[in-house]
Amino acid sequence: MHHSKILELSGVGVRKRRSREDEYSWILRGLDLTVFAGERLALIGDSGSGKTTLLRVLADLEPIREGEILFNNTPVRDLNPSDYRRKVGLVQQTPALFDVDVEYNLQFAPKLENKEFSREELISLLAKVGLGEKLLGAKVETLSVGQAMRVAIARTLSMAPSVLLMDEPTSALDPLSSHKILELVKNLSREMAMTAVLVLHDMEFAKNGADRVALLHDGRIAACTGSKEFFSNPPTDLAKRFAEGLSRGGFDA
Amino acid sequence: MHDVIHISIWALVGAAGMVVVAAIVSRILRLRLEKDLLVATLRAFVQLMVVGYILDWIFDVNRWFLVSAWIILMIGIASYNAMRRQTAHFPGLLPRFGLAIILSSAFSMAIGVGLIIHPSPFWNPQYLIPIGGMIIGNSMTAAALSINRLTSEMKTGRGAVEAALSLGASRHIATLPAMRASVKAGMLHIITNTMVVGLVHLPGMMTGQIVGGVDPGEAVRYQIIIMYILMTSNTLSALTSVMLIRGLYFNKRDQLVIPE
Numbered sequence: 405m406h407h408s409k410i411l412e413l414s415g416v417g418v419r420k421r422r423s424r425e426d427e428y429s430w431i432l433r434g435l436d437l438t439v440f441a442g443e444r445l446a447l448i449g450d451s452g453s454g455k456t457t458l459l460r461v462l463a464d465l466e467p468i469r470e471g472e473i474l475f476n477n478t479p480v481r482d483l484n485p486s487d488y489r490r491k492v493g494l495v496q497q498t499p500a501l502f503d504v505d506v507e508y509n510l511q512f513a514p515k516l517e518n519k520e521f522s523r524e525e526l527i528s529l530l531a532k533v534g535l536g537e538k539l540l541g542a543k544v545e546t547l548s549v550g551q552a553m554r555v556a557i558a559r560t561l562s563m564a565p566s567v568l569l570m571d572e573p574t575s576a577l578d579p580l581s582s583h584k585i586l587e588l589v590k591n592l593s594r595e596m597a598m599t600a601v602l603v604l605h606d607m608e609f610a611k612n613g614a615d616r617v618a619l620l621h622d623g624r625i626a627a628c629t630g631s632k633e634f635f636s637n638p639p640t641d642l643a644k645r646f647a648e649g650l651s652r653g654g655f656d657a
Numbered sequence: 658m659h660d661v662i663h664i665s666i667w668a669l670v671g672a673a674g675m676v677v678v679a680a681i682v683s684r685i686l687r688l689r690l691e692k693d694l695l696v697a698t699l700r701a702f703v704q705l706m707v708v709g710y711i712l713d714w715i716f717d718v719n720r721w722f723l724v725s726a727w728i729i730l731m732i733g734i735a736s737y738n739a740m741r742r743q744t745a746h747f748p749g750l751l752p753r754f755g756l757a758i759i760l761s762s763a764f765s766m767a768i769g770v771g772l773i774i775h776p777s778p779f780w781n782p783q784y785l786i787p788i789g790g791m792i793i794g795n796s797m798t799a800a801a802l803s804i805n806r807l808t809s810e811m812k813t814g815r816g817a818v819e820a821a822l823s824l825g826a827s828r829h830i831a832t833l834p835a836m837r838a839s840v841k842a843g844m845l846h847i848i849t850n851t852m853v854v855g856l857v858h859l860p861g862m863m864t865g866q867i868v869g870g871v872d873p874g875e876a877v878r879y880q881i882i883i884m885y886i887l888m889t890s891n892t893l894s895a896l897t898s899v900m901l902i903r904g905l906y907f908n909k910r911d912q913l914v915i916p917e
Contacts (some may be wrong), residue, residue: 420917422914422917423917424745430841462860463823464910465819465822465823465912465913466912467908467910467912467914473902481910484827485822485910485911485912486825486827486911487825489822489823489824489825490824490825492822493824494819494820494823496816496823497821498816500816500817500819500820501817501820501835502817502820502821505835511789511819512824512826513824513825516824516825516826516830517825556820559820559824560823560824562824563824563825
């Protein structure tokens with residue numbers, strides 16, 4: 405099913421410091437990862453393992469100190485940042501909508517390319533994320549967190565990206581709403597044949613919703629395998645801890 | 658012009674005695690400000706006496722290049738101060754503050770002093786130095802406030818800036834809301850001051866002119882012109898510093914790298 409490599413990371417290293425007084429340290433180091441076109445890949449790991457940083461690297465928001473990233477076999481550093489980011493769209497953990505109305509958010513990406521969605525296109529975009537057309541004129545501060553998350557997803561989908569990156573909205577949503585959002589992303593990626601890389605805290609979803617699971621530990625990929633195999637036959641002790649965590653009701657963020 | 662009371666050295670010493678009141682309060686409340694008070698008192702005395710002598714000399718010699726040199730010195734110090742007042746420091750700030758203050762104050766001095774007050778010659782130090790000083794000082798405040806605001810917008814609004822970048826926006830489009838908020842912060846300072854001018858406090862220049870023997874009615878006219886000029890110079894300073902500096906928060910790939 406998975407043929408071509410859409411994203412390929414080799415030896416990726418990111419150095420950061422928490423504050424100006426802090427020393428620099430490696431958040432990611434020597435990280436290798438391949439993402440295949442059309443798959444849903446779950447990124448899991450303890451907090452501080454580098455999941456969000458890795459997602460930011462894939463979104464081209466984080467400078468890398470070492471290594472290389474290929475997008476469809478072209479080095480990302482040779483691509484224009486805007487062009488790359490339009491193809492690899494990010495949905496952040498908190499929605500960060502622009503402080504106008506829903507329509508403004510959905511028209512933002514097309515307007516950058518001097519295009520504009522018709523009303524019908526806007527309505528079908530909202531329908532994709534399970535929202536009704538009456539929200540089109542709603543001010544963003546009147547939205548519930550769940551609605552805002554859906555608008556953020558629709559905003560990213562407006563670019564019709566080939567890869568969707570998403571950080572599971574654990575901090576903003578209760579587990580049930582979070583699960584609904586993930587189900588939505590799963591169905592969307594299926595319908596639109598879109599590759600998805602998802603940072604997940606919900607192991608249940610990682611097992612049933614993702615094709616493969618990549619486990620991060622200390623800034624590297626500690627294990628990466630098919631999700632059924634990951635949970636039925638964990639490849640490492642650490643993976644086992646995560647797989648067992650599932651039966652205990654999941655891990656905290 | 659009326660006569661101005663001459664301030665003798667003994668009058669200065671007497672005024673310094675007023676500082677003792679502040680020192681006593683500091684001692685009683687254990688504020689440990691005595692040393693700072695002493696340093697401030699001595700610094701104010703030395704700095705202002707030196708400036709007074711230099712200005713006396715510039716006014717006596719009355720040459721355009723001396724007046725220019727003094728203005729340039731003020732711009733240099735203002736730029737340095739604008740940089741020092743920043744919560745985040747990063748390379749490239751100083752020359753950009755310098756350019757922003759030069760552009761905004763040169764324009765305002767040319768229009769305000771050159772065309773409106775219209776002294777002859779244009780560089781007459783009696784007008785250009787005090788008014789230029791006020792313009793430069795206010796440009797400094799506006800630039801410093803705007804850029805501090807810009808830094809905090811980049812920090813608190815990081816999510817929105819990066820959301821825009823992720824949607825394919827350039828750094829310029831992604832920072833438009835932050836830019837608006839920052840320019841506004843720089844402008845509000847002078848607008849607020851202008852609103853209450855004369856009601857809450859008499860501005861320094863007007864006070865000086867009145868003590869110097871100028872009729873209050875005349876002093877007020879100068880003050881009105883100055884406030885209007887300052888609104889322009891503050892706006893230009895806030896705008897140009899934000900335009901010149903906002904790119905520094907990003908690297909070549911339009912990734913937001915400052916503040917960390």
